[in-house]
Amino acid sequence: MFSALDKKLFRDLGRMKMQAIAIGLVIAVGVVVLVMMDGLFNSLSQTKTTYYDRYRLAEVYAPAVRAPKHLLENLANVPGVDSVIGRIRGGGLVNLPQEDVPITAAIVSLPDHGAVRLNDIYLAEGKQIERGREDQILLLRSFAKAHGLQPGDRISATINGAKRKLEIAGLAQSPEFLLSMAPGDLAPDDKRYAVIWMSETSLGAAFDLKGAFSEALFSLTRDAKLPEVLDRVDQILANYGGTGAYGLEDQTSNRFLTEEIKGLATQSKILPPIFLAIAAFLLNIVISRMIQSEREQIGLLKAFGYSSMEVSAHYFKFVLAIAIGGALVGCLIGVWVGRSYADLFQQYYKFPFLVFRVDPQAFIIGILVSVFTASAGALFVLRKVFALTPAVAMRPPAPADYSRAGGFMAAVKRIFDQPTRMVLRRIARHPGRAFGAALGVGAGMGLSAASIGLMMTFTNVVDQTFDYVDRSDMTVVFAALRSTDTLNELRSLEGVTHVEPFRAVPVILRNGLHSHKGAVTGLLANPQQYRAVDKDLNPITLREDGIIIAKPLAKKLAISPGQKLFIEVQDGERPTLQMPVVGVAETLSGAPAYLEIGALNRALKQPNQISGAYLQIDEKLQAPLYEALKAMPVIAGASLKSKSREAFETLMDQSAGSMRYVMSFIAAIITFGIVYNSARIAFAERSRDLASLRVIGFTKGETAFVLLGELAIMVIMAVPIGIAFGLGLNAAIVEGFSTDLYQIPNQIQPEAFGTAGIAVLVSSVFSGWMVKRNMDGLDLVSALKTRE
Template sequence: MLTHPAPLTRKLTRDLWRIRGQALAIAAVIAVGVMLLVMMTGLTASLSETRRAYYDRYRLAEVFAPVTRAPDRLAADLRALPGVSRVETRVTGRALIDLPGQTLPVQARALSLPDFHSPALNAIYLTDGRLFDGSRADEVVVLKSFAKARGLHPGDRLTVTMNGFRRVLRVVGFAQSPEFLYATAPGELVPDDARFAVLWMSRTALSAAYDMEGAFSEALISLSRGTDPQAVIAGADRLLDRFGATGAYALKDLESNRFITEEIDGLKRSAASVPPVILAVAAFLMYMVISRMIQAEREQIGLMKAFGYRNREVGSHYFRMILTIALGGALMGSLFGILLGRSMIDVYLIYYKFPFLVFRLEPSSFLIGFGASLLAASAGGLVVLRRVFALTPAVAMRAPAPPDYSRSGRVAARLSRLLDQPSRMVLRRITRQPLRIGGAVLGVASGLSLSVAMIAIIASFDAMQETTFSVIDRSDLNVSFTRAIAARSAFDLARIPGVIEVEPVRIVPAILKHGRDRYNGAIYGLVATPRLNRAVDAQGQPIPIRDGGVVLSTGLARTLKIGAGDHLQVEVREGRRPSLSLPVVAVADSLLGSPAYMALDGLNRALKEPLRVSGAYLRVDAARTAEIYRALKAMPMVAGVSVKSQSVAALERMMDEGAGAMRYVMALIAGVVTFGVIYNAARIAQAERARDLASLRVLGFSRNEVAFVLLGELVAVMLLALPLGALMGYGLTFVIAAAFSTDIYQIRPVVSPASYGWAMSVVIAAALISGLLVKRDIDRADVLSALKTRE
């Protein structure tokens, strides 16, 4: 077993204290990489495990089969399908809630529960109050997030419109459900607790409200282990088809589950891509520091070998230094990763409605974090340690041969005639040691590229928001109807005083198929030249809506493995529910979701339902919104109204306070890494030139002139690194944007001059701080001690 003599241990302590600034900077970079790894893997494990336990405990269905109206007897037929474990039927419907002081009603979804027992599937978690009494038709349990946002309490009363009839319900309790981890109003992507509610009532009461006695409008199905959901979905659609089935779908396609799955997958991608980059930077820094130290301690290495220390003991001394720095950084990173992960849990609870969410420490993340940090540091240091083994005592104790500069610096020699003495010294250093300067330039450029990428991602999120609500959606209100209605009825909206413009739209729910691939989605029928709700590509340019065919988003085309010229099979899930074969006329990038577009007239012709619309976008006079809201509220055909200003506010909250706040954490981390790189570059240059700088002081140079010789080199490194880092940052922005993008939304990279300006400001600020710290040490340096040190 290898032992470490006391003298080497004391030397290790002295060496670490002497390079404490550089050691702390490298440890900080390692800590950042490990912190991100621990935090992201911990969040991934926490969200995944809590979701799994929540789904299991409250028996969330694995297949959902909505239908217009099916008799209760069909439940037995569904249970007889191969692979089906349990079946629960229920009544569902859309509702509107009138609140005191609110002009517009709140959209809600009403769901039934068994009158006197717990449901076999999709149970709820009661957080306050009690469950409704099955014998009382006016009692209701409300989604907790809505109740909290609206200040409701058990015992309050709500005026609710169901199936066209108003009724007063008494709130008896609040609940959460695994079915609504991410609760959004119909047609919206961003949750707003105050604008969407879920109401649970007894099966008897809700059946009476929606004329569903002896019938159901949705079947919930759980599967036996190993059962293919698609086989059960096909069987359920076959049984329910003649009763108005709108298309069964698996749990993975449940909107709430899709959002949480995308979040988990995004964390996994980030954990696999960002920490390795940061740890690679730490390895590079370790290489630079240990390389300089071994070069400066050649004589000491020779003396240790002359006194009988073996190669492995000397090498082990420097390797212990590497391990000490790496382990210290990994330990700090683990602790900060736990703290940051726990703080992020509170952020996730704002938008994902778990009853609880505890940050779970994933043991593998610690093992991977420590292992990766040790591997990265060792990779940087072991390359240099080969020199220790190659040195014999005689060679090590002899001063190294001076480098041959006879063939270098010819251009510099011509320029030096125009420069003063300190400037010539800076120029000689750059031209005579290009590899060292190149390494420093690459390190600073790496830090700059990370800052450019993260600042650009922040700008990209802002640009996505601007594009969504200024380029795509130019309306003020979005009105949805209870069913597809005659187009002339939609244009009746234009007669409301204060409505400036009306643009109809038809959204048809459908199952899109190509070969064996399928997607539960919808076809969006737009007017020939949309103005208020436009389809745009990733560059913000309008997507031409061609008549006679469908335009697919790139993501949807990739899911269905289909291209322009192919035919898309469309099973419409409303009205007569025809099956259509539509040509794909184009595939275009999209910023939001996975849409399929058609010309409104062409869609209606294909459905053989001319002049029908299912909603409209309105541009209104802001001074008359209250009057417009009252008019819309009085229209029985209006199922819901979305106000764009409220959607914008909800998205801003999510980006600044919710999961989108992660990008600010990443930007801060980029700044820490950048500072660590620049500070180390400055410290290494100072250590390498300590004797030269002391000589200049003896020769009569002032402190400022001596500092200029060193800091001028740092400035030159910065000037060379800025364009390289800007170029590297441009490419890294696209990589990180792809990691942040999901099937639900795509981040379009925005690398603007402002992004470069802010990133360069971070680099310059780090350089100024590093320069001040180095200059302070130069001014305090002991000239005699530096002169006694051999090169």
């Protein structure tokens, strides 16, 4: 059977159900963030490791132009190498009737006999390539699904300048191509990048590589030293067109996934503590004031003979019921939201499997933090109440001496009417309470502003990248280096209105112990189509006497303008250049390095060479232009800026950036929770006073003004607090979301604070309406009775 105090507990929870729900939601959202972030980080990390191990993803990649197969024995003897295979990898174009421009494709060989020892594939649909069928292929599943292709369909592809009809035997997935991203693109795009697997015999004939390979793949021993392995492999392949071996960390797909996991790790360290701290602070304020409002009931219980320990246990049960209930709801919602995001990540990163798993420690931490903060707030107030005798505790607290405020109140009396004076007098007499409530509302407003600001910043990132940095309509990439004469061919095409060249050179940038594998992009000194810009989005003039690097790259290399940078070219004769850094560019994606194209060609002793071009085109002549580009064998790929923009927005919306929507929703709940609870508690504390005002002649409106006016002033006080808190929180959140691949600038968004302020105002109006509805139905006789 339940004791009398337990029955009272159930009655209290029922009587205060709306407040209990609001407090529970504040607790729940903090736990949601913790559980969700922990689960996503663990799930992606473990799935990545399992998938890589199961399908034996290579740890080192060594491209070459043409290397005889007997070199594999020499490569296998390199210290630290566990196993090595040679394969053929080349580029091509896929021509689909429904697509305007040709689609870039990577074409990879599969052994004619035996299993794939490294970089194995997962056959998702269809069947393996039949022996002797040189026209059969396996196609990347994500590309096939994006275009509605199925096993048995036939596609047209251009391989090494020759057009071929190919039959799709099956659809495959691979840990090597978790993300499909064409060279030069800013973001992955399933529609714009194909991966084709062909038999080694068929591909060797297509690229004239019979008895040779164009890429070596390695697995390493546990004690292998990666830099030494890379150096030795480069020495062996140097005479065969080797373009520089690199480790798994520089492999494109793995790099995106690794940066995603790093971003989640950073966010899991930054965001949950912020949300839990805000929830804990608000919970402490609410619980403290709630128990303070129960002062008379506590005195009555003690008068009936209940000990301080029994009363404490009763109120701790009340607090624990709300705290544990909210934390458990947060755990369940966190798992549900995390699973939803896990499914999204599985679709985005093309895992054949992904199991959402939360470390039990996250549940324990969430529940313990919720219980501890709620208990701390309750204990702080109970300690003061228990120090009183039952008779004193049953009476309202004696008013403090405010005689020294006579001058202030006299001034207030001359200016304001009586209801307004009552509001100001209560705030003046309880400044700590008013400031605490304002601080709570300000925290909720700041959280909302930071979340909304992050959403706006993501939009600005896209606009700045594709409106200020890239102003072209199309980018074409050549199959090999071409002379600048090719620009005349492009200019002569119907529909092309402007052409600007670029050259991309694979390099390793070094500054002491810091290094970065990337590329140096050669552009015109004052390009109009694709530009380097500063932090104010003003174009930067490229110079011949030095290199301009992106801000995140400067940070990674720990280098500043004026310092010398070593550039190890990974192409051609592979010279090592030394150039000063003459500027830092504000880039929002990737980590580019820029040099005037003429200076780059002279440094490489390869004058008038280009890798591709940026085009402006006439929209009315797009169709014939696309057909002409498809017929040009020199073009290895073409991408429309509009399609790249869509892919970039998808990257922002479907990867970690989508977390900003959850944060905004959670911020709204926290903001409403604190505003509503502040109004409800103020009503509970002053119900007798408000009833007295009604009895002596105040109207319902005047009585509501006395209570809600205090709420309005609290909200006004919260605005500057919310702005200051939002600015600091925005900086922390931006740091958590930025990675080496894309950077979120720490920009102040005035609209975000305006929107957050409106959200607080709406929450206040709604909360005030709910409280006023209770006030209008207040039983004056019951409220005025003395509890005995």
